[in-house]
Amino acid sequence: MPGHLDALLAEEAELQFDTLSHEDALALGLLLLERVRRERLPVVVDVTLAGLTVLRCALPGSRPDNLDWVRRKTNTVQRFWHSSLYMGRYYAAKGQSLTDKPHIDATEYVDHGGAFPLLLKGLGCVGSLAVSGLAQEEDHALVVSVLREWKARRTTSP
Incomplete structure (x- = not known):
């Protein structure tokens, strides 16, 4: 079932990286940009790494x-x-929203699909890849698809 918590956690485990440089993050963002341009998707794309905006395009x-x-x-x-x-799915399963929490400001956080962590094995989240403009499940699926494509290219390259 798309959006099931275990499936979403499995995606995060699958899409971790051994290394991720600034150049890698830029290449990943350009791959996403190439896809949304080719498919003429009305979205904003965003790539961050180590607190820096590597790529943002409307x-x-x-x-x-x-x-x-x-x-x-x-x-x-x-x-x-x-x-x-x-x-979003985690809190929905509890009958809540992330922004129901008193310490979470809805003007700063949202629990809708479309942003995915850039995870380094053994370290954790070092950045993110995000899309906004489609339905949240489509935003999420697009980001995951591009991450899988990029990771597959890296493992098959010399």
Whole structure:
């Protein structure tokens, strides 16, 4: 079942990396950008690494609101080290929302899908890859698909 907590955690375990440089993060972002341009998706893409915005781009058809959604999704990933979709599903299973918590400001965090942690094995979250502009499940699926493609390219390259 898409969005099931165990499946979302399995994605996070699968999509961890041994190394991830600034150049790698940029290449990952450019791969995502290439995909959304080819598919003419009206989204904002965002890649962060070590507190830096490596790439942020608003594609035709996206709106200023998508920038805010990307920012809040990314904040969620950076704080909790899980995908923003996982956080939403986790709290939904409890009949709650992340922003129901008194210490979580809804203007800074959101538990809707579309941001995914860049995880280094043995270290944890060092950045994020995020999309906003589609339905949250589609945003999430797009990011996961690009991460899988990028990881497959890295393991088959000399």
